[in-house]
Amino acid sequence: MAPRPLDYECINENVKKVAYAVRGELYLRASELQKEGKKIIFTNVGNPQALGQRPLTFPRQVMALCQAPMLMDDPNVSILFPADVIARAKHYLAMTTGGLGAYSDSRGLPGIRKEVAEFIERRDGYPSDPDLIFLTDGASKGVMQILNTIIRDEKDGILVPVPQYPLYSAAISLFGGTLVPYYLDESANWGLDVGDLRKSVLEARYKGITVRAMVIINPGNPTGQCLSRDNIKELLEFCYAENLVLLADEVYQQNIYQDERPFVSAKKVLMDMGLPFSKELQLVSYHTVSKGYWGECGQRGGYFEMTNIPPKTVDEIYKVASISLSPNVPGQIFLGLMVNPPKPADISYQRFVAESKAILESLRRRAHLMTDGFNNCRNVICNFTEGAMYSFPQIKLPPKAIAAAKEAGKAPDVFYCLKLLEATGMSTVPGSGFGQKEGVFHLRTTILPPEEEMPEIMNVFKIFNDDFMAKYENYSWSRL
Amino acid sequence: MAPRPLDYECINENVKKVAYAVRGELYLRASELQKEGKKIIFTNVGNPQALGQRPLTFPRQVMALCQAPMLMDDPNVSILFPADVIARAKHYLAMTTGGLGAYSDSRGLPGIRKEVAEFIERRDGYPSDPDLIFLTDGASKGVMQILNTIIRDEKDGILVPVPQYPLYSAAISLFGGTLVPYYLDESANWGLDVGDLRKSVLEARYKGITVRAMVIINPGNPTGQCLSRDNIKELLEFCYAENLVLLADEVYQQNIYQDERPFVSAKKVLMDMGLPFSKELQLVSYHTVSKGYWGECGQRGGYFEMTNIPPKTVDEIYKVASISLSPNVPGQIFLGLMVNPPKPADISYQRFVAESKAILESLRRRAHLMTDGFNNCRNVICNFTEGAMYSFPQIKLPPKAIAAAKEAGKAPDVFYCLKLLEATGMSTVPGSGFGQKEGVFHLRTTILPPEEEMPEIMNVFKIFNDDFMAKYENYSWSRL
Structure with missing residues (x-):
């Protein structure tokens, strides 16, 4: 059979050149492990609601009515929906x-x-x-x-x-x-x-x-x-x-x-x-x-x-x-x-403000917990997350870890992140997916795991990391 | 000022080459006329709900609950939502x-x-x-x-x-x-x-x-x-x-x-x-x-x-x-x-079937009304719409109409469709937007206007078309 137009060797080369690490090797391996029953913490992508962040109530109520406007013809609609939600749904439908x-x-x-x-x-x-x-x-x-x-x-x-x-x-x-x-x-x-x-x-x-x-x-x-x-x-x-x-x-x-x-x-x-x-x-x-x-x-x-x-x-x-x-x-x-969020005079205002404030304040605390957690680990240094949703610690890999990665046919940061995934279920993205200076290694994780789980996650990370470092540093010592 | 990267002369030539008539000159002119207060019948694009088709109830109810799952914690949810809708929303959320x-x-x-x-x-x-x-x-x-x-x-x-x-x-x-x-x-x-x-x-x-x-x-x-x-x-x-x-x-x-x-x-x-x-x-x-x-x-x-x-x-x-x-x-x-629509045993089944059948049967009648309507017009012939949502009549334009179009700097079918739009508010797409054989002209319209308006629409079309033909055929006679 001759190569067909959608056989790999015949497709657009620009498509092949695309690299997209956020859903790359680490993500695919994490998905496999999840299928096998392992608990995975997907911190590879900034996807807050997948990690338990609850949606804001007001916009979801408005959207429900926009999707089902027939509900607004029902005299009982106000049992489930506040008046400002109904007004806002009408505003957008119009x-x-x-x-x-x-x-x-x-x-x-x-x-x-x-x-x-x-x-x-x-x-x-x-x-x-x-x-x-x-x-x-x-x-x-x-x-x-x-x-x-x-x-x-x-x-x-x-x-x-x-x-x-x-x-x-x-x-x-x-x-x-x-x-x-x-x-x-x-x-x-x-x-x-x-x-x-x-x-x-x-x-x-x-x-x-x-x-x-x-x-x-x-x-x-x-x-x-x-x-x-x-x-x-x-x-x-x-x-x-x-x-x-x-x-x-x-x-x-x-x-x-x-x-x-x-x-x-x-x-x-x-x-x-x-x-x-x-x-x-x-x-x-x-x-x-x-x-x-x-x-x-x-x-x-x-x-x-x-x-x-x-x-x-x-x-x-x-x-x-x-x-x-x-x-x-x-x-x-x-x-x-x-x-155009709810305004102070709206029925839903207080709730909206309380929900959004709680999310932002918790994210701020999590940014601190994570940065501090990383900086408390052997061979890890991490700038504070001033904004966005990510922590990007530098991982100083010992030469023997780099050699072990080479032997396994992996980039050193990919090797580290795969080991982390297998050991802890943390699905991160190796720094090479984002670009980094030659010989310097990172990982990206989101700051999105639930706040109450954060201390334990950082603890598990520390145990993995410090063991990893000890292993590859010791290995190096034993050979010397 | 030197040409900047997003100035027209500097952008990707492939972007410029793109032609997309469904939202082209006719659509833009129709949008202008609408802004000026003219009633426009947008039959340029297969957009049924924009022309009054009501959404099916069951899927919209399911979607409302998927958007606002907090409603399912409310004991009153069953006042507004049937049990199979609730079950289906849970099915998809899971x-x-x-x-x-x-x-x-x-x-x-x-x-x-x-x-x-x-x-x-x-x-x-x-x-x-x-x-x-x-x-x-x-x-x-x-x-x-x-x-x-x-x-x-x-x-x-x-x-x-x-x-x-x-x-x-x-x-x-x-x-x-x-x-x-x-x-x-x-x-x-x-x-x-x-x-x-x-x-x-x-x-x-x-x-x-x-x-x-x-x-x-x-x-x-x-x-x-x-x-x-x-x-x-x-x-x-x-x-x-x-x-x-x-x-x-x-x-x-x-x-x-x-x-x-x-x-x-x-x-x-x-x-x-x-x-x-x-x-x-x-x-x-x-x-x-x-x-x-x-x-x-x-x-x-x-x-x-x-x-x-x-x-x-x-x-x-x-x-x-x-x-x-x-x-x-x-x-x-x-x-x-x-x-995966409702099944015969589901509460919402009867309604779902009634709604979907009504829509399909009406579309079938409209396909006939429109084909017959076009074939009843001077210099228009039209194949029956066996399927899809469009009618694509051929418009046999008199030589003088073609000459008038040329004088106006328009393709003949664009000229015809613009005149139709100005006279009747019908927003169609000239056949040249879809490709047609040299010297043959068409327009595309959807069969989507409400069934009860269809006879009047086809009547208005006939008056416009037959006048147009008379004008350009007469014009030709008067010059001979």
Whole structure:
């Protein structure tokens, strides 16, 4: 039989080049172990509700009525649903033509895009245009669409932080572009140095690459740092000087666990900078319902806002969005609810605030528990998670562990994470999935396990890690 | 200011090449007119609930409880929800880890994929493997993913029917492949002639194109024909002989309006053919919750099933699906409900059957009303809509109308459809958006307007059309 079009050797090479570690070897092995009956703690992906975070009550009640509007014709509806929930469901249904079962405009419902624009205006203090906001099935889909618009061929480079969330490397491979790395400085709490950026661009240019865009993730994934206003300003100036579009992944903007560096959006800093930057620099900013204290990952709701993108390009992006007709409408309504939460006078307000505050405060405590736990382990050092949902400890592997990994045919961090998984059920992602400096090893874990389980998890981790280190350090001593 | 990366002249040329008429010039003009207060009948897209089709009660009730599981802790839940709805919501929630707010596996929830496989087995009488079924945010996303896997460069050709649903042409442009057209025969009720297929492949090969896949849409969009078992067998033999993957777009499989040619899946015909075909020919089949009597377009639920695709390629497709984490979970549950509807013993069964039967029977009557209506108009001929949701009448435009269109800088069918829109508010899609033979003109409209409005709509159409024809025929006479 001759090779067929969908046989491995015949398919698109760019598809093969894609690497996506968050659901890679470790995840697949964890899934196998789970099938065999082992208890797995899935901390490989920022998926809060999978680890027991309860959804906020108000938005779920509104969504239930939007899905089943016939309930509102029932005189008993108010036994199960508060009045403000009913009002809000009507508010969103009125924005649709035919309810949740009808395709919306491919950019999303105009009424929701207006609420998003109002949210951005309140947040930043600058106008926002609903026609430059596109709703998407989660933020990732929007990132992919914009990268697909920018990348023409392998000579087009995209500056991506290392370590990075692998959505970026994967999408760049898929679209046939070139990833141009810039390194975050672990010793400066994963800070971003503009001098290094410039070096990365020069090196790329030397190789014939035209760098056309830069990605920032703020707060950082996997690194958890929050960028200061000054730092953002510097990098906007850099993008302007180098003629780069900035893609600002701001999906963790509600997840802040310190008070020194509150979240500031790239859009706000850009507008603060004034002319010529505010009118010329091209920026695309992302947000989602999957993170924050919402954690509604499975609903797939996100948006991007475009700044200084000319109408002809916006039309092209609209056209391509049209091919898949519309983002899912329930996810759009979750986004509306997120940017327009209950107000103090609403019946559901107190409960909503109590629930969301409890989640955020617990996440803040967990960020501390985890950082401290890692720093209490042999050969592990870990920056504090200032924001986002991840801890990214550095694991200093003894030479003998590295040799054992080599013998097993694994990268050293993959070897360590597999051993951790087998021993403890903790499903993490090796640092190599995000990129790290040569010879330096990390793992990424979320800070999402339930708070009451956290001390025990860190204890189990410490026992595994310290045994692992003792084993490979002892082994080395015994040979000497 | 130098051109910036997202200025029109700098973006990916493949993005610019994409054409997507379903939401093209006509749709944009209709949206403008609507903003100005004109009543528009949006028949440009198969969006039943936007035109008043009511959602089925049972699945919406189940979804409401899945979204708000806290209601099930309320002793009053049974006042609003029947017991089988409650049981079904628990059934689906038990398939998730953490409910609707958690990402699922990137292929979709294993429990739902199992229900889909069981549905396919019942339908076709052959085994189906849940691990070869991937759930997607609507069928379009799955079509795009498979085309992206197949297409390597512009030398790779995809056989696409003309007229076609423009998802295919758009996705092929976006991924940089080449569309190889094969013409459906309007005079043979849009039949597919294998001799023509062979000619298309030879012509493409002569131009240096390697044809790698073939698309069929059965029942047809926009053409409404249903393929016979013999016809499907012929084209499977053709695909085998030419070493093509077959993409079988079967999203309208529940929408059948005649009894001579019931729906038969390509998978079933392939399995019936036996060896070597059944073990070698590569097939990807699509289905959705957006069509049928469900019409849940806005929920974005779909799946594809792969046949004879080797595991290494399936792994690659899984990996790329992982980049966007997971399809939306509510849409997955709608798919589960569609393939596993209420059973005769269930409380909700009678109502479910009554609702779905009413929708299908009304669609069948509307298919007749519309075909007859078009055939009653001057210079219009129209094949009967055997299946799907569209009517695709041919409009024989007088030479003077063609000249007037040219003067207005419009394609003749665009000119006609714009006039129709301005005069009547009917938002249709010109045939050129789907492809048509040179010098032959069509429009596509859905058969979805409410049945009671259909006679008046066809009457208004007739008045417009016959006036239009009289004007441009008279004009021609007066000049002679």
